[in-house]
Amino acid sequence: MKEVPQTYNGIAKKFMSTISQMRSIRIDVVFDQYFSPSIKDCEHSRREEATSPVSIGPNQVRPHNFAAELKNIQFKEALVNFFIDHWDSEDMVPFIGNKNIYVSYNKCYSYKVLNNKVIKTTEESLSREEHEEAESRIIFHICQIDFDAKVVIRCSDSDILIILLGNMDHLNLSLNIWMNMGVGNHQRCININEIYRILGVSLCKALPCFHAITGCDYTPAFFRKGKVRPFKMLETSIEYQLAFQNIITDDEDILETTFITLEKFICQMYGVKNSSDVNDVRFHLISSTFQSKKSDENFDKKFRNFDSSSVPPCKAELLQHLLRVRYVTKLWRNAHLKHPTSLSPVDSGWIINDDKYDFVWFVGDQLPSTVADIIIQNDRVLEDNDNSQYDDINNSDSESEDDYDDFEDASFFTWQDLKKNTKSKVSKNKHHANKTGGGEAIDDELNTTDLKMLDIIAPVSVESELLLILR
Template sequence: MREIPASFGNISKKILQTFTRCTAGTVIVTFDEYFSPSIKDNEHTLRGTNRSQRYQIKGPDQVRPADFLSELRNINFKESLVSFLIEDWKNQEMVTFFKNKTVYVNYKNCYKFLEVNGAVVRTEDENKACPAHEEADTKVIFHACQVEPDSNVLIRCSDTDILVIALGNMQHLKENVRLWLKVGVGNAERFINVSKLYESLGPDLCQALPGFHAFTGCDFNPAFFKKGKKRPLTILQNSTDFIEAFSKLKNYPDIETQIFDILERFVCCIYGLKKFTDVNEARLSIFAKSFKCNDIEETFKIKTKNFDGSILPPCKSELRQQILRCAYISSIWSNAYRQNPTVLSPSNCGWQEIRDKLEFRWFEGDQLPTSVSEVLIKDHSNINDSDANIQIDNEEYDEETTHNQVSTSEDSDEEDISCLMESFRSGEDVLSSIFD
């Protein structure tokens, strides 16, 4: 809303008017819930979203806070506002907005509003409730999968996640349901035919996208520093092994151990090291390009003042935690059509609870060697050149290197879809642009 009314009652009317002024016979409004602890705790911290002072809306005449948008960062305020809307919309003065429409509001429960004999009637629909869903993104897709056959569904959003979740659940839509996304505003407004995009990309790739999107960085999971999504997407599209591995992540823990090895090889590829299948060896290769000895007897000298650890891929221990988090997120996104999308626990999938918040478990085990003896070759007399060095990319590097811990960037590099639809020419072009 460009102009926010002064009172909560008028805010309520304006929001409802915005939702119901379309020509659709059924309107579904979904809101986020705020679980505690939550896998979004880290993202809430980065955005400045928190549970500060409690807020109570006593009635429609109450004046809103002066800085309304800033107050929306207070989770308590947002929860109070949504609860007020649900109560206020059942008042009889709202009846004009419900004529010839059925409105569903999905929050902690699913509320159904409609006009009957000139009065507003509000009921609860347990079949359309999905209290196990934390995000509005998955709730939207859950409702889309409940729509009757031979229907047109239009989703208004500006979030990459919804497109990915929609593509990953297209096979669960009822017969002849056509799905569209409306993105952008004004001259930048665009419509994405998700059904046509699904046909263009194919079901196999679409089912791999939730896992891929979570793996390469999203609101819940850190990204690989400066690797983005466009090039990794190209690598994914060119490999049936990678597509199959990402598709199966949603079935964790009932997945083959080889999937971890395949995704490890995928990481080596996005770092430009296609000959490698082990991330630890890939790290050594990159490190050795700056710190290598031409002779085993040569004194170790640092040839550069600093070494940027962010250029290294994560070590095997870190990568395993990234894959576990990806499996958890993929389980939720790929099963958005279900009322209970996952039975997995975040504590077993790459997070740990600290002070009532879920934080990333970056790795397991010791970060550094427990003693110097673990990284020393005690006796060189019986070691020849082939034993003391490893062969990587036709170059020999010293096997003894320091272990440099890498933290992946927490920026998901996501951009507003509305700015990216200019390149909408084919299914592949659209997806590549969205992940750029």
């Protein structure tokens, strides 16, 4: 919105005037909800979104930095509630005109003019309170359309494209769906039906899980792995596509097999094709870097540039990640349902800390017991030797040398022990290979595939019977 009015009454009028100028007879405006606690708490913290209380009135003057204030969650909630309450006033009659305006927030409200008055009603059939994200609720709105229509979705978030393609099999086949993205000269309409036809049903149904497992607003991303190469792996493998679809199953046997296949996918993503165990891959990558060339060579290599995030997460960490992926994928793949999931975040890779959801990175010991015992034992040896220095200060120099020798031998023994034992025992819990953040946008990656975009991208002048606006 350009040239934001000074009062909230003016903002409400201008916003309604802007959306009512569109050609569609029906316009749906969908807002995010903000739950507390929320599985997006980590993302909100990363964005430094504030939560200070706010009250809004029609004649109240807006903050000078209106855009910065929109980072305050409670300000956004107060602003949306003000719109909902204020848009049924008589001042809105000339703006609404012959349009049918639907506003989806905690409930879905409809506004239309009858006998020169604005009639506001609650649409229970379109109300969906269980999901806070506008992306899935806009899919729910489209799924309720049971007649032929052209639908244009106006948004700036690529997540809606993924969720929409993942739910195309639940929509009315006669719908012609376009997505309007960009601003100014960069504004384009994307033909969703054509993308769905080119990618195919199987790949599109796998996209929600793919987006969640490679990093989104709810889940961490694998550091420096992105989405382009993993997407090419998914695109060429029916096995992976089926696993990405089956992650939402409630059958325990199918789910166990699915997790094994997804672990294999992660191993291949890190460049190891013939493995389905991330602990083995970690051992392979670490040993290929630190392995001694001679059996009697001390473990004294120095690698200043080795990054622990270049190895995959251990099996315990990956399990928690997959549980989170399953929860998010259920929300997205079941966006057409009023009750998308019965799973609890607490049982799906999150824990409540200070009234906020935080990630459960792993469950169990941080180190394998054999390695932990060795390290603790060596620490005790050093401590005993340090105590002996106080008893006999005259021998401090020689005892210090003995301490160093003991520590050096222990390091060598630990390395030999790792080489002799099973590969899974080297699954140290160093810094997770994940890094919070969504990675690259999927709409950018579609341009890197073999899709022929000539039939997909169209001019922005697409008329529709229904316009959905994602805010």
